[in-house]
Amino acid sequence: MQSGKLSKGRNCIYSIEVAQPTHPGERQKIQNSHHDIEETHDIERLTLSDFETELQQSGSVVLVKEERSLNGTETAFSLEDLFQMLSSQPENSLEGISLGNIFPGSISDGMNSSTHNVNFSQAVSHDVNLHEAMLLCPDNTFRGEPGARTSQPQEPFLQLNSPTANPEQTLPGTNLTGFLPLVGNQMRNLTSQDLLCDLDINIFDEINLMSLATEGFDPMEVSQLFEEPDSDSGLSLNSSHNSTSVTKSNSSRSVCEGATGCSSDLEPLSHRDLEGAVGGYYPEPSKLCHMDHRSDTGFLGDVAFQHIYHNHTYHLQPSALDSTSRSFSWHGKSQKISEYLNDTDRNLSRDERRAKALHIPFSIDEIVRMPVDSFNNMLSRHYLTDLQVSLIRDIRRRGKNKVAAQNCRKRKLDIILNLEDDLCNLQAKKEILKRERAQYNKAINTMRQKLHDLYHDIFSRLRDDDGRPVNPNQYVLQCSQDGSVLIVPKELVSSGHKKENRKGKRK
DNA sequence: CTTATGTGTCATCGC
């Protein structure tokens, strides 16, 4: 995004007037004014002009419509730009306006007391990282009573897409009628985390990415939007930056993990983050998340607000595409991004969010399940950028592989289960066979014993010619083929066996 | 805090 007017192709622009308090009493007054507004109006339903009027009366933040035409070529402001402007409150500057001005109850006592007219085209020169701005925003800014969150926190943003009869009050891409009511009304009931969740990818999708697919968007914007650079698509190119990016992530986290770390860590972070960003710098969801779930702890105070740095460059260096788009590995970020996302996007997969960001005109399911021919036809039929095609192919590859992995695991599990079944069956069979063998052995032993008894019984009854008992060690009983039983001396049996063995060997 | 389990993803291989 480049510095420019608030709206594009519309016939009016807006500037912001800020009445800042000079002392705590005045601050209280502003808060009360907001409170009155909240009490007496359904700000969500206010038109922009209504809102202007009310806020003008309240004396805090006023969005002033400037009745002059735009040439239609000026670049649209993103919501992020707006937040940058709103959050870029230089320490000793008369120009900056802070989130504290926008959101009642967060105004730093240290801020100057002048009333400023801040045009967006002026304010954009501050170029303050939204991440920092939000990071440093006093947490009590948005904090409402616990449990007092509105039941439909997303509602204001739904208006971003809603058609409006009056084009003057609905800015394309930057629908302030959707945004500002949140500021005026819903903020009181939202924690800072809620705010950040609401100011999530959806918003940037709706506002910044709406025209990307058709207006030559910068891939880096999208990749920065999600910071999901593990893909081999254009979204994630250079893996060599992973290590540094992790460091950056940790650094970012360290900023949030301790109140004292805010000032020391902020500058390098902000510079690194901002350099290479073209116009609209999209805060990394992870970073926003780092702060958002910590902002409730209350360490983000006004002191930290003084450490917003200015005069950051907004030039995109060609090499920055890789470095920024591949800044973080996804795995470590999923939870943080999940925390950062709103309820709707939290349920979306990474690819779904990516597809949404790139406005892929097909569903994930379609992309994955479509037959190859249909898939190729689909790609050729539609005009798609290289980035979109790359993402679609990645989505398809990942989707296919996911299914394949599921099938593989299922198959592996089935194999394991089958093997376990087989093992069970074989063990059962083994037990049966063992029992059978024991039974057979028992039977054999019984038979053997019976034979032994019978043998001795027969010999005990046998008498030789002299009437003496026959010695069983010298004779054996032999059954002939005709059923007769002969008493044969052992010597003959053994010699006969030897002869038979010799015959057998000769054969 | 550790461990087991489930899941997504990537790299690689073979068809």
Place this chain on the structure above:
DNA sequence: ACGCGATGACACATA
């Protein structure tokens, strides 16, 4: 050569 499925390995989430 290319696409695709299968699968091991890894990282992460979760119970």
